[in-house]
Amino acid sequence: MAGSTQTVELPNARRRRIWSRAGTTGRPPRERGDRRRSFILTLIAVLVLAAFLSPLLKSFTVAIKTSEQVTQPGSPLWPADPVTFAWQGEELPILLVPIDGTTRQLALLEPGRQQSTFIDPAAPDAPPITWQGAWRTLDHVWVFAPHWENFGKVWTLIDFPRLLFNTVAIAIIGTIGTLLSCTLVAYGFARFRFPGRGVLFTLLIATIFLPGAVTIIPTYTIFVKLGWVGTWLPLLVPAFFANAFDVFLMRQYFMTIPTEMDEAAAIDGAGPFRTLWSVLLPQAWPVVIAVAIFHLVYSWNDFFGPLIYLSTKPELQTLAIGLQRFNGIHYRDPGLIQAGTLMTLIIPVVAFLLTQRFFTRGLVVTGVEK
Amino acid sequence: MTASGAVRRRTGTRFSGLAWRRARWGYLFIAPWLIGFVLFTAFPMVATFVFTLTNINLAQETPLRFVGLENYQDMLNDKQAWAALGVTAKYALLALPVAVILPLLVALMLHSRHLRGAGAFRVLFFLPYVVPFIAGVLIWGSMLSSSTGWINAFLQGIGIAHPPAWLEDPAWIYQGLVIMGVWGIGAGVIVYLAGLKGIPSELYDAARIDGAGAWASTRHITIPMMSPVIFYTLVLGVVEVLQYFLVPLVLKNGTGEPGGSTLFFNLYIYQNFFTFQNMAYGATLAWVLFAISLVLTLLLFGLSRRWVYYAGEAR
DSSP states (O other): OTTOOSSOOOTTOOHHHHHHSTTOTTOOOOOTTOHHHHHHHHHHHHHHHHHHHHHHHHHHHHHTSOHHHHHSTTOOSSOEEEOEEEETTEEEEEEEEEETTEEEEEEEEEOOSSEEEEEOTTSTTSOOEEEESOGGGSEEOEEEOOOTHHHHHHHHHTTHHHHHHHHHHHHHHHHHHHHHHHHHHHHHHHHOOOTTHHHHHHHHHHGGGSOTHHHHHHHHHHHHHTTOTTSSHHHHGGGGGOOHHHHHHHHHHHHTSOTHHHHHHHHTTOOHHHHIIIIIHHHOHHHHHHHHHHHHHHHHHOOHHHHHHHTTOGGGOOHHHHHHHHHHHHTTOHHHHHHHHHHHHHHHHHHHHHHHHHHHHHHHHHTOOO | OOSTTSOOOOBTBOOOHHHHHHHHHHHHHHHHHHHHHIIIIIHHHHHHHHHHTBOOOSSOOSOOOBOTTHHHHHHHTOHHHHHHHHHHHHHHHHHHHHHHHHHHHHHHHHHOTTOSSHHHHHHHHHGGGGSOHHHHHHHHHHHTOTTTOHHHHHHHHTTOSSOOOTTTOTTTHHHHHHHHHGGGGHHHHHHHHHHHHTSOHHHHHHHHHTTOOHHHHIIIIIHHHHHHHHHHHHHHHHHHHHTOOHHHHHHSTTSOOSTTTTOOHHHHHHIIIIISOOHHHHHHHHHHHHHHHHHHHHHHHHHHHHHOOOTTOOO
């Protein structure tokens, strides 16, 4: 469009169309008579998707297993407990024992390397059965038994409420800063002509491609000298100085809004701030939501920042860092680790599912990953 | 009067009083970014470069002095630095094609008119993208575990008796890391999908009338029309892959195990700065990384004229 003044127009950001109604162009109408192709393709997509998301299921099954089961070879994929048989005050494990060509479920009375004795739970008073062979080669009988207690254990062990509070607080303050600063900067680039605008906008976009390593050393050093390391400030303050992704996203949206209303407002005596507040922003709420969600998820998932700035202060850390610390301590207990992992990812995932339309459209406009 | 809708006049245009007042407002509004850019980007970049010419470090036991290009010479003679560069290059060669092509394939699948429920598929393929980084690493670590992981269980199920010990074997670690990375394709899929939707359907109609099959229209319409998006994904992919190090940092505690195979270049920078507290040398490595990614990006932009097709642009 004519308003895209100069420079690095990111390819394929077909703004207006994308925001107004996504997904209708370019798709030929569905023809009749190709049900079979539909079926096959949809089936393939389901299989690929199942493989793609299977790690989540794996994590979930581990989270609701006991650690004994996770470490036991030959145990089922689903959460289960070994079946036992109460006999004279003892819990005897029930094993699958091949005897005389059939497999019987027998309770292990006396384990041995060469031979073991079993009793039949169906007839406990009958004399014990002796079986030749190594009992360790026999499989257990399992019964489905999800263990939800891992989630509760993680809640207290990791001090989940504290980490959750820190994560939410940092995310919300950062989001406020991002919304404030990016709105102003995007408004400046979208609606005002000033010498050097083209160069500055190019510079803004170029920062997307800048490797973080080239700025981190002095930045970290300055934060050390300011005494900010070990506080939230290094994570919060930069958010108030805008960032290229969100500015680009908002500017593109502002430019799709006709300028006539700005001009009308100006004639009515509205200053630039008033025009932004009462003309542009009421029309721009989808992009405001998109930027807010972007920053919330970004902040929630940020790892490197909290890692370098909060490593000495457990009481100030976020979920991401808390989870890493937790993994360092409890790595021998996969059930706990995976429970903590799921508790960390559930909120951004739900937030995304609730707002996915804004989220994906925002992503399309920048054509950029955050 | 306003920027939008006005064709930009060349500099040299005289700004009237009113225009100057508008321009001042413009500077005022972009000030937050401009100040942030100077504080958090421009100044640190210059400082990093100045550091490379000195012997500065966090403890500074020896007096601070100017050392010229000594740090760069040290780097040239540093076997570890070259090895780390090799690690990054090896991983990049494996990861880049996947990062560019896999999202395209998924997007093509999701875009097909034969697919039912495309909207739901799109959401679900994107979903892992919002999973926190550390959660993704822990989940995939469990998935790729050589004893209890589902991937090896599956491989054994289809008859591979000795599947690789993905994350413990230097011969398989990069493949393992690439597999871990597939959860990051979401954004690429969404961007590609938008590109596919933007291709005018008349082009396909015309091709069909000319007797082109599915392959021919993919080859001669889809790919050229998608080339700007592919190019964009590639450039971002290069910049990202050169900086890759967080996964190995978490997975192997930054040790570079197994056998130095995960001592990525950026991890080496991180070690030099945060572990050895050698700012000058860390800064030197950082500038070298920056120079490499700048050269590669410029090279890609230069080559892009040969294969990237911008529809509707006179070139």
